[in-house]
Amino acid sequence: MAENYTLHEDPRSGNCYKIKLTAALLGLPLETRQYDILKGETRTPEFMAEVNPNGRIPVLQINDRFLPESNAACWYLAEGSALIPEDRFARAEMLRWMFFEQYSHEPNIATLRFWLQFVGEANLSAQQKAQIMAKRAGGAEALELLDGHLSAREWMAGDAPSLADIVLYPYTHVADAGGFPLSDYTNICAWIARVEALPGFVPMQ
Amino acid sequence: MAENYTLHEDPRSGNCYKIKLTAALLGLPLETRQYDILKGETRTPEFMAEVNPNGRIPVLQINDRFLPESNAACWYLAEGSALIPEDRFARAEMLRWMFFEQYSHEPNIATLRFWLQFVGEANLSAQQKAQIMAKRAGGAEALELLDGHLSAREWMAGDAPSLADIVLYPYTHVADAGGFPLSDYTNICAWIARVEALPGFVPMQ
Known part of the structure; x- marks a missing residue:
């Protein structure tokens, strides 16, 4: 059923x-x-x-x-689809990037986008404002790591699109809204275009 | 091989x-x-x-x-062991708590332990000191969620010990060192004892 x-x-x-x-x-x-x-x-x-x-x-x-x-x-x-690699190491690599996304990418890049685009810098608390510099540095470090990883490969894990690409795409492709100039990262830009060309792709609202 | x-x-x-x-x-x-x-x-x-x-x-x-x-x-x-549930929903629930651990638990509870026990409060930067209150609140929220989840069950996901228990145990059982009084959380304390009774268990140094 x-x-x-x-x-x-x-x-x-x-x-x-x-x-x-x-x-x-x-x-x-x-x-x-x-x-x-x-x-x-x-x-x-x-x-x-x-x-x-x-x-x-x-x-x-x-x-x-x-x-x-x-x-x-x-x-x-x-589960059971081609979006999870069959190879054991590639599957663990996919999870590696999914945990990286939640630990090192989202708390910096997504939070800055949320604060700047939806809350508004003028409305941030003093505690939030005090964190902007650290989040700016952490987000840039995460994007540099992605860009380096994508310098020699088309997809984040294994040799085909996987959940690692899907979960990293959303906040990466709107990183500009958090103050991260995406044009600095040419490998990421090429990867974004590959994700957006996947059959069945739907854009974020 | x-x-x-x-x-x-x-x-x-x-x-x-x-x-x-x-x-x-x-x-x-x-x-x-x-x-x-x-x-x-x-x-x-x-x-x-x-x-x-x-x-x-x-x-x-x-x-x-x-x-x-x-x-x-x-x-x-x-992979392939009993520490990853065979049931599809239980496996996803296990991953739920593993992502929770990295997003909501570790950055609060482990970071405060590291700052207070290993760096020393006097050596923290102004930016780190400004984050203590938020991390204290976030860590308490994470422990309350765990304690509530464990009120009606023995293990975090499914009906047997899984990686969800293993990855949540390390920073939970030393939460006191980050300033979180574990004795406030009776279900967590009982669960810690169950983890420590697992065959093959080894303590943290």
Whole structure:
């Protein structure tokens, strides 16, 4: 029996878009239910009781079960598909870049984009402002690492597109909005074009 | 032909210990090569050229190939073992908690432990000091989520110990050193005792 997938999301979030992109590339139908994180709609008692006690989106609903964490949701959808390499080392390399994305890339690049584009620099707290320089340095370091890795290869892990490419694409391709000039990274720019040429690709809103 | 595993590590790092604990529980031989991160030994040109261009440990060396990111290394070692659930949803749930560990747990709880225990509060930069309150709040939120999740279950994902337990144990069981009083979390304390009773368990140094 086919499963029903519902994505609990804020459409501005690249973490939510990852899951939509995975579903689109795999041709899987995905319903969506939208929340405004800036209005606190994922921090209500109802949301935290029913969808995610962590108060965060995205959450992938699979029939009546709920799966938080964007990269785990992408993995669930892609199980058994070509988006997860069969080779053991390539599969671990894919996970390497997925953990890198959550630890070294998203907290710097996505957070600066969110602060500058959606919250507005004038509205940041003193604590947030104090972190901008460190996030600028960390984000640049992450982009340099990606650019170097892509200097001798077409895809992040193995020799074909995988979830590593899908989860790194969303916040990388809008890094300019966080103040990271993408034109500095020619290998990343070429890789972005390859991702966008994949059959079934859908753009971020 | 059996593979040779060498862990490039700093023994004080919980991220390195995760991999040693995984290998111990699986009965896999693991050589180690040690670096002092406080002396910058993972930021030398040689290390970045040969072991990890990211300048970070741990790195799992598998014969002549190098795999950074602690949770990816644990996955590689555990492939095909009972530490990765066979059930598709339980496997994704395991990954959910592994991504949670890297995004919401480690950057708060492990970083505060590192700052307070190894760097020393007096030696922190103004930028680091400005982050203590946010990390204290984020770490407490992560521990509350774990404690709630463990209120009705013995293990983090599925009904048996998995990598989710192994990767969350290292920095959780020493959370006191970061200023998080573990005795506040009775379900976590009971779970720590279960992890430490696993056959083959080895303690952190």
